[in-house]
Amino acid sequence: xxxxxxxVLVSTEPKESLTVNGWVRTRRDxxxxxxxxxxxxxxxxxxxxxxxxxxPGYDRIxxxxxxxxxxxxxxxxxxxxxxxxxxxxxxxxxxIGIADATYPLQKKGHTPEFMRSIGHLRPRSNLxxxxxRLRSKLAFAVHEFFQSRDFVYVHTPIxxxxxxxxAGEMFRVTTLKGKPDDQPESDFFxxxxxxxxxxxxxxxxxxxxxxxIYTFGPTxxxxxxxxxxxxxxxxxxxxxxxxxxxxxxxDLAEEFIKSLAKYAxxxxxxxxxxxxxxxxxxxxxxxxxxxxxxxxxxxxxxxxEILLKSGKKFEYPVSYGQNLQSEHxxxxxxxxxxxxxxxxxxxxxxxxxxxRVNDDGKTVTAMDVLVPGIGEVIGGAxxxxxxxxxxxxxxxxxxxxxxxxxxxxxxxxxxxxxAGFGLGFERLLMFVSGVSNIRDVIPxxxxxxxxxx
RNA sequence: UCCAGAGUAGCUCAAUGGUAGAGCACGCGGCUGUUAACCGUGUGGUUGUAGGUUCGAGUCCUACCUCUGGAGCCA
Numbered sequence: 001x002x003x004x005x006x007x008v009l010v011s012t013e014p015k016e017s018l019t020v021n022g023w024v025r026t027r028r029d030x031x032x033x034x035x036x037x038x039x040x041x042x043x044x045x046x047x048x049x050x051x052x053x054x055x056p057g058y059d060r061i062x063x064x065x066x067x068x069x070x071x072x073x074x075x076x077x078x079x080x081x082x083x084x085x086x087x088x089x090x091x092x093x094x095x096i097g098i099a100d101a102t103y104p105l106q107k108k109g110h111t112p113e114f115m116r117s118i119g120h121l122r123p124r125s126n127l128x129x130x131x132x133r134l135r136s137k138l139a140f141a142v143h144e145f146f147q148s149r150d151f152v153y154v155h156t157p158i159x160x161x162x163x164x165x166x167a168g169e170m171f172r173v174t175t176l177k178g179k180p181d182d183q184p185e186s187d188f189f190x191x192x193x194x195x196x197x198x199x200x201x202x203x204x205x206x207x208x209x210x211x212x213i214y215t216f217g218p219t220x221x222x223x224x225x226x227x228x229x230x231x232x233x234x235x236x237x238x239x240x241x242x243x244x245x246x247x248x249x250x251d252l253a254e255e256f257i258k259s260l261a262k263y264a265x266x267x268x269x270x271x272x273x274x275x276x277x278x279x280x281x282x283x284x285x286x287x288x289x290x291x292x293x294x295x296x297x298x299x300x301x302x303x304x305e306i307l308l309k310s311g312k313k314f315e316y317p318v319s320y321g322q323n324l325q326s327e328h329x330x331x332x333x334x335x336x337x338x339x340x341x342x343x344x345x346x347x348x349x350x351x352x353x354x355x356r357v358n359d360d361g362k363t364v365t366a367m368d369v370l371v372p373g374i375g376e377v378i379g380g381a382x383x384x385x386x387x388x389x390x391x392x393x394x395x396x397x398x399x400x401x402x403x404x405x406x407x408x409x410x411x412x413x414x415x416x417x418x419a420g421f422g423l424g425f426e427r428l429l430m431f432v433s434g435v436s437n438i439r440d441v442i443p444x445x446x447x448x449x450x451x452x453x
Numbered sequence: 454u455c456c457a458g459a460g461u462a463g464c465u466c467a468a469u470g471g472u473a474g475a476g477c478a479c480g481c482g483g484c485u486g487u488u489a490a491c492c493g494u495g496u497g498g499u500u501g502u503a504g505g506u507u508c509g510a511g512u513c514c515u516a517c518c519u520c521u522g523g524a525g526c527c528a
Contacts, residue, residue, distance in 0.1 A: 028487050035487050048488080066478090083488050101479045106464060107489050108477060113520065114464070168527060198528090223526055224454060236528060315524085326524070379528065424528030437521095448454095449519090 006043035008076065011086055015076040020047055020088065021096075023124060024068045026107045027061075034061050036090075038072065041129055044270050048087040049074065057093030066107055067099030067124070112440050119444055119453045127278070130271035131441055134264060135429055141263040142216055142237055142425075145256060151212040151239060156199030158218065161191055162403075169222040170194035171232075195220035198422060199238050201354075201407055204383060207240035207418050208410050214239040216425075224448050228437040229374060229427060233446040240420035246356075246365040246382040249419035250342050253369050253378050254295045256423070257340065257431075261287045264432045272433075280434025286372065287432065289339070296341040300324075300363065303332060303343050310336065323350050326375055333370040340371045353397040354407075355381040356417075357389055367421070374431050380421020387411040 003018045022040030029035075032053045037046035049072055051058060064070060073092040079085060104118050105125060115122040122128040143153065159173050173195060174180040175188040184192045199215040206213045219236040239252060265272055265287060276283040298306070307318040307328050312335075316325045324332075324343065333341045344367040345358060355364035369378035384390045390411055394401050401408065429441040439445035444453045 026489070028490050029484090030487065030490090031483085031485055033485080033487095035490085037488080046488095050486080079486095081486055081488080102463070103478095104463070106478050108464075109489085110464070116520095219528080221527075225526060226454085227524085227526090228522085230527070234528070376528065422528055427528060 002071075004042040005038065005040045005045070005047045008047055008088070009043065009045055009086060011076060014078065017073060017091070018076055018088075019071060019073040020049075021071045022047075022069070024064050024066055024070060024099075026066055027064055029061070034058075034064075036064055036070075036072070038070065039124075039129075041123070041133075043133075044126060044130055044274055045084075048079065048084050049090055050087055051090045051093060055090050055093055057095070060093070060095055063095055063098050064093075065099055065101075065103070067103035067105060068095060069097040069099075070095055112437060116439055116445070123443070126274065128440070130268075130274050131429070131433060131435060132443065134268050134271050134433055135441065137268050138260055138264060138429065138432065139216075139425070141260055141267070142214075144263075145259050146212075146214045146239065149212070151214045152206070152210045154199075154203060154206045154210075154213045154215050155217065156196065156202040156215045156238075158196055159189075159193050160196045160202075161189070161193050162201055162407075163194070163197070168197050170197055171220050171222045197221055198236070200240070200420065200422065203238050203240040203420065204407070204418065205410060207242045207420065208414070208416060211242045212239070226448060228439075229430070231426065231438050231442060231445055231447055234438070234442065235425040237423045237425055238420060240418060242416045242418045244382070244419045245417055246344060246367060246419055249380050249382060249421060250297060250344065250367055253342070253367070253380060253421050253423070254340075257369070257371075257377070257428070258291050260428060261432055262291050265291075275433045275435070283434045290371075293339060295369070296337040296339050298332070298337075298341060298343055299345045300343055300347065301345070303328075306336060307331065321347050321349065329368075329370045329375050330372075333375075334372045338372070340369060342367055342369050344368075348396070351381070353393040353399055354383050354390070355393075356384045357393065365419075369421075371431050373434075373436070374427050377427045377431060378421050378423045380419065382417065382419040385411055385415045385417050387415065 001019065002021050005020055005022060008018065008020060020038060020040065022038040025037040025039050025046050027034055027036050034051045036049040036051060038049055039046045051061065071094040072088065072090050074088040074090040076086055076088055079087040105121055115128065123132055163170060171194060172180065173193045176183065180187055196219060198219065203213055203215050215238045217235065218233055220233055222232065241248060304318055304320050310331065312331060314327050318328060345363040346366040348357060348362060348364050351364050351366045355366050357364055365382035367380050368376050371377050384393055387408065390408060391401060394404065426438045426441050430436065430438060435441050439447065
């Protein structure tokens with residue numbers, strides 16, 4: 001009967017006999033005995049195993065190299081040396097799978113670039129093990145957050161015919177050979193279809209029935225983006241609330257980010273301490289600040305004024321009516337406010353048609369949540385619920401209303417004010433862990449020119 | 454896609470236009486409690502690819518490929 005190392009390490013008393021399975025991280029030989037460090041991925045720490053030369057199986061001790069897999073039975077005793085509370089004195093050694101000298105992971109730090117080239121082996125390292133345990137825990141926390149607030153989890157389609165306008169380039173889905181655009185009517189679905197860039201429009205239909213919903217699933221963007229915070233395939237969380245305005249939307253976004261940061265510190269303490277030590281020295285301070293302090297909320301117009309008055313030289317000039325550049329967003333969140341910052345009420349021209357037009361007629365109820373180090377982590381809005389204004393917005397953005405008839409129906413029949421947002425799960429993981437490249441927080445990153453593994 | 458930088462041993466990096474090196478990994482030997490163990494010793498190279506300049510190119514030039522950082526697009 002196997003015991004996971006995470007459970008072994010928190011033992012409260014010695015054990016006569018237990019068995020652990022895992023992969024050897026390192027071996028240190030002395031005369032007459034050896035130390036093995038075994039890791040099974042259940043936690044960051046290794047279990048130190050002391051193997052006396054008389055132990056059955058010791059004749060093959062030199063084959064217990066870094067990367068080899070093993071099953072080891074022994075007595076759990078308090079360790080007499082510094083560095084660990086418990087150690088296992090082996091009584092039985094079994095080598096399951098050898099790892100020869102070509103095993104690429106060494107007992108030393110590797111660059112993230114090298115680790116990406118061995119994506120199938122990198123989860124066996126300290127850093128990537130920690131990242132993917134955190135990812136799992138936070139995915140669970142997302143569900144817990146929404147479920148405990150009576151949000152209904154909706155599986156919006158992956159394959160879709162609707163283009164969530166403004167969200168980006170789409171991957172085409174087709175079974176046709178040659179040029180599928182020439183004959184979309186004979187394609188599998190009888191029309192042009194794509195991988196979803198957002199579940200929002202479909203999510204709105206469910207919010208306008210079940211009140212509060214959320215989606216959490218893969219999302220695809222065919223943009224030729226080569227940055228540390230973009231991937232062609234990523235996971236997005238999109239809550240949508242009926243009978244809710246922009247203020248309620250901003251409240252939820254803020255509460256959500258705080259809740260996940262708090263969850264990570266409470267439920268992933270060992271891995272978070274590792275990030276704070278080796279990835280981002282200021283991590284704990286930053287997360288504490290985020291959890292305890294209210295986010296700054298600033299209207300777009302005011303943000304522009306702050307930027308103009310800052311006296312700071314920007315590469316791209318600031319002017320009303322233009323989208324905020326990365327350098328502008330960074331200045332606001334990293335230098336001016338030094339806090340997560342929600343910018344809201346953007347000019348109508350630069351935001352999608354579905355956002356609600358404000359009384360000034362010039363701005364829409366958009367909001368972006370910016371966080372230090374990452375930039376935009378959430379984009380959301382109160383949706384336009386007035387049928388006539390929605391039609392005007394489609395005309396304003398030169399869209400064909402026939403393509404959005406079902407969407408317009410939500411306003412035709414029992415329309416309600418509603419609002420929601422999209423949060424990039426990987427960007428949140430980057431923020432919470434301090435890991436600076438999106439390729440390192442997703443198991444197998446899909447980026448332009450790269451779909452290995 | 455644009456701008457900048459970088460590709461040398463399995464990994465991380467050195468090398469004025471003049472004999473390609475170190476640390477780690479790995480092999481062998483030593484060490485009675487180690488902690489990325491330590492000490493000694495050995496193996497290890499088509500210098501990203503293709504051209505060019507030169508008596509001579511890792512080093513200079515051209516093109517391409519890949520990666521990194523920044524920008525745009527956005528989550």
